[in-house]
Amino acid sequence: xxxxxRTQVGIVGAGPAGLLLSYLLALRGIDSIVVENRSRAxxxxxxxAGLLETGTVELLRDIGLGMRMDAEGLEHGGIYLQFEGxxxxxxxxxxxxxxxxxxxxxxxxxxxxIQARLAAGAMIEFEVRxxxxxxxxxxxxxxxxxxxxxxxxxxxxxxxxxxxxxHGICRDSLPAGLVTIAERLYPYSWxxxxxxxxxxxxxxxxxxxxxxxxxxxxxxxxxxxxxxQVPADEEIERWPDDRIWSELQHRLTVPxxxxxxxxxxxxxxxxxxxxxxSPMRHxxxxxxxxxxxxxxxxxxxxxNLAIADVTALATxxxxxxxxxxxxxxxxxxxxxxxxxxxxTHFSWWMTSMLHVxxxxxxxxxxxxxxxLRYVISSRAAATTLAENYTGYYPLSWPLx
Ligand code: FAD
Ligand code: DHB
Numbered sequence: 494x495x496x497x498x499r500t501q502v503g504i505v506g507a508g509p510a511g512l513l514l515s516y517l518l519a520l521r522g523i524d525s526i527v528v529e530n531r532s533r534a535x536x537x538x539x540x541x542a543g544l545l546e547t548g549t550v551e552l553l554r555d556i557g558l559g560m561r562m563d564a565e566g567l568e569h570g571g572i573y574l575q576f577e578g579x580x581x582x583x584x585x586x587x588x589x590x591x592x593x594x595x596x597x598x599x600x601x602x603x604x605x606x607i608q609a610r611l612a613a614g615a616m617i618e619f620e621v622r623x624x625x626x627x628x629x630x631x632x633x634x635x636x637x638x639x640x641x642x643x644x645x646x647x648x649x650x651x652x653x654x655x656x657x658x659x660h661g662i663c664r665d666s667l668p669a670g671l672v673t674i675a676e677r678l679y680p681y682s683w684x685x686x687x688x689x690x691x692x693x694x695x696x697x698x699x700x701x702x703x704x705x706x707x708x709x710x711x712x713x714x715x716x717x718x719x720x721x722q723v724p725a726d727e728e729i730e731r732w733p734d735d736r737i738w739s740e741l742q743h744r745l746t747v748p749x750x751x752x753x754x755x756x757x758x759x760x761x762x763x764x765x766x767x768x769x770x771s772p773m774r775h776x777x778x779x780x781x782x783x784x785x786x787x788x789x790x791x792x793x794x795x796x797n798l799a800i801a802d803v804t805a806l807a808t809x810x811x812x813x814x815x816x817x818x819x820x821x822x823x824x825x826x827x828x829x830x831x832x833x834x835x836x837t838h839f840s841w842w843m844t845s846m847l848h849v850x851x852x853x854x855x856x857x858x859x860x861x862x863x864x865l866r867y868v869i870s871s872r873a874a875a876t877t878l879a880e881n882y883t884g885y886y887p888l889s890w891p892l893x
Contacts, residue, residue, distance in 0.1 A: 495637075495645045500526045501814055503636035503650035505624055505663055507536050507617055509599060510782030510799040511656030512606035515615060517807035517890065520556065523814055526616040526648060528638045533607060533619045540687060540759055542599045543710060543718060544697075544793035546884030547592045549800050556890060558605055566597035567711065572882070574869060575700035576862060580747050581869040582696075585879045588872070592883035598712050599796050618646075626653050626666045626778060634777050651777065651814055654806065656799075658783040659768070667775045679765040679789055679844060680851055681705070684723045684732055690755025692717045699791075699847055700745050701865060703858075706791075706848045707744035709752070717755070720790075722848050729762050765789040765844065767837055772826035773802075779825060781806055786833050788840035791847060792882060798836050802829050804888045832885055839881040 502518055504511045507529035515525045529536060545553075545566070553559050570586040570593045585592055610617060620641040628635045636648045655663025664672070692711035700707045705722035712718050719741055723732070734757045742752050768787045773780045782799030805828050809821035821828075846864050850857060868874045 495647050497647050497649070499649040500524050501651045502810060503626075503634070503648050503653045504528070505626065505636070505653065505655050506657035506661060506782075506784070507531075507603075507607070507619070508656060508658055508782065508799070509602055509606070509796055510784075510803050511654065512603060512610060512617075513800060514654055514656060514781065514803040514807055515610055515617075516558070516606055517556065517803065518810065519610070519613060519615065521807070521811045521815065523811060525654075526618065526636075527610075528618045528621045528624055528636065530621050530624065531619065533617075536619070537600060537604050537607065539603075540598075540600065540685070540761070542790070542793055542796035543596055543712060544796075545595045545597055545602075546797045546882075547594065548884045548886070548888040549797050550595045550597075552800065552804060552888045552890055553602075558609065561601065561605055562595065562597045565601070565713070566595040567713070568593050568595050569696045571696055571879075573694065573696060573698040574865060575698055575745070575747065576702075576865045578747060580698065580750075583869070583875050583879060585883050588876045588879040589883055592879070594793075594883055596711055602796075624657075624662055626655070626663060629653075629666065629668070629776060629778050632777060652810055653778045654803075654810075655778060655780045655784045656782055656803070659787050661784050663778065664770055664780055664784050667778065667780075671772070671775055672770050675767075675769045675771075677767040677841065678725075679767075679848070680725050681722050681848055682725050682727055682762050682764050683790060684721045684727070684729070684737065684760065684762050686719050686737060686757050687712065687759040688717045688719065688755045688757050689715065690717050690753050691715055693751060693753045698745060699843075701847045701849075701861065702744040703849065704740075704744060707741055708791075709741075709745060717753075723762060724851070725764065727762055729760060732760065734760075763790070767841055769830070769833055769837055771830055773829055774822075774826045779806055779810075779822075781829075785829075786837070788837055789844045790840075791843040792836075792840045794836040794840050797884060798833060801832055801885075801888055804890055805829055808891065835881070835885060843878075 502525040621638040698709040781802035
């Protein structure tokens with residue numbers, strides 16, 4: 494038997510994009526349901542991004558989600574860029590007129606959102622199976638899924654939001670021939686670890702080394718997060734803990750500085766890819782976040798872009814569903830893609846400047862070093878990096 498129901502917005506995916514969209518719509522009195530194929534515990538523990546742009550932090554504060562972030566997040570006013578054995582500081586506050594970034598893990602943003610939505614009585618169906626979206630050529634698209642107890646559901650919606658990440662089903666449900674894909678694969682991956690050891694640095698270190706990129710970031714005053722460039726098809730079994738620490742020591746070392754080591758509690762390898770699908774909408778199916786685009790992680794844009802998309806989408810859907818005005822909904826894809834392509838360029842640029850391409854030669858290596866020397870010696874070049882890193886136009890969520 495199929496259980497039938499209706500809602501205004503059916504949201505596929507309880508990552509940061511889907512959860513924040515449901516939260517913003519509720520602020521405007523718009524109903525939604527969220528369906529998610531993983532468990533709540535899995536969504537809250539999945540290790541991913543950790544860095545929030547200024548505009549993302551301000552948005553979360555403005556909408557009442559800033560309490561724990563303000564108490565536990567770590568504000569950083571710059572980064573270190575390291576190459577040729579020397580470490581250089583970039584001061585973002587000075588370069589941008591006061592902008593900064595905050596270290597507050599995606600796991601924590603997701604926990605805050607799930608807690609707030611469930612406390613408000615929202616419907617989030619975890620552990621669903623066989624999600625489908627249908628009737629996409631009508632004004633009443635349908636969301637179907639099987640719940641954790643095995644009951645099949647059919648929800649009639651005014652709009653469906655595909656917030657189901659890169660491997661979700663919504664992007665492939667758009668009509669054949671509508672979507673154009675622009676894509677780049679990179680010949681390396683990131684091996685990321687979490688370690689129970691205080692960070693050895695006050696701000697993030699991005700290091701270009703002849704043997705590959707390394708990044709020192711953090712999660713809290715007690716927990717460090719570090720990344721190493723590894724070959725694209727690398728297997729994690731080839732990286733016992735002592736090899737990871739020894740390679741991090743090798744790539745991050747500078748005279749007079751020590752990298753503190755501690756127990757590794759998690760390690761995983763992530764591939765690197767740039768991918769943009771356009772348009773991000775067909776009639777009443779809207780894509781947001783990783784469902785529409787992904788960037789390589791250098792520069793930490795993925796989570797911030799997902800948040801920017803749903804902020805624009807929530808405003809557009811409020812205008813559509815509350816006021817019957819489709820203007821912002823029609824503009825949604827173009828509005829988002831401007832920011833997406835800027836972030837796609839920045840992430841590609843940071844990645845290309847800092848990683849060692851196994852296919853490259855002396856010419857390629859010298860171009861990278863020339864660019865890095867320019868960034869640390871020209872205020873204009875440093876400002877370009879700082880502006881992109883701390884984020885683009887403010888995210889505005891009209892509170893009226
Ligand atoms: P997601 O977080 O992927 O959420 C999508 C949700 O949809 C998931 O919970 C998924 O289970 C669910 N779903 C999928 N299919 C279905 C279905 N059929 N039915 C129901 N639910 C479904 N960004 C950075 O800025 N810095 C980083 O260091 C970084 N590291 C990353 C590491 C990894 C391994 C990955 C995959 C991404 C990383 N990112 C990083 C990117 C960042 O985490 C993402 O951009 C962000 O998670 C996007 O949020 P989202 O809500 O769009 O998608
Ligand atoms: C983090 C990840 C990034 O890709 C980055 O550029 C900065 C920080 C992080 O996980 O903290």
